[in-house]
Amino acid sequence: MDNDIKAWLYDILNGINEIESFFIDVPKVFTNYQQDLKTKRAVERNIEIIGEAMSRILKQHNAPEISNSRKLVDVRNRIIHGYDPVSDEVIWGIVMKHLPLLRQEVEELLGE
Structure with a gap:
């Protein structure tokens, strides 16, 4: 696998891990998330990072198949550019x- 793709896959995995870390001491409940502005912004930022890494992967001629990859890039674009509120x-x-x-697909691609 191309080293750039591997680096971007690790960026995706790190973003997922960081999002998961926000819910270690707090129940993963929508209303908790909705009422915590700092967590909302941190999750959105990590989705931006995941979407950017995915965008870079998709531009490669040997890009691996990843479920919902285009949707993640689209959400990233909506957050970053403020097209519409997300x-x-x-x-x-x-x-x-x-x-x-x-996470499962990225870990499989990375052989973890």
Whole structure:
């Protein structure tokens, strides 16, 4: 695997790990997330990082197949450029539904 792709995959994995770290001492409950502005912004920032890394991976001619990769880039663009507000529900859905699968796929690609 290309070293750049590997580095970006580690960036994705680090972003997922950081998001998960926000919920170690706090129950992973939507209303808790919704009421904690610092956690919301930190999660959004990590999704930006994940989306940017994914965007760079997708531009490579030998990009690995990763589920929902285009959707993650699109959400990143919406957050960064402020096209439309990204609802708490959308971000929470990514955290709960998409990040566990993304972690699994990235770890498999990295051989971890």
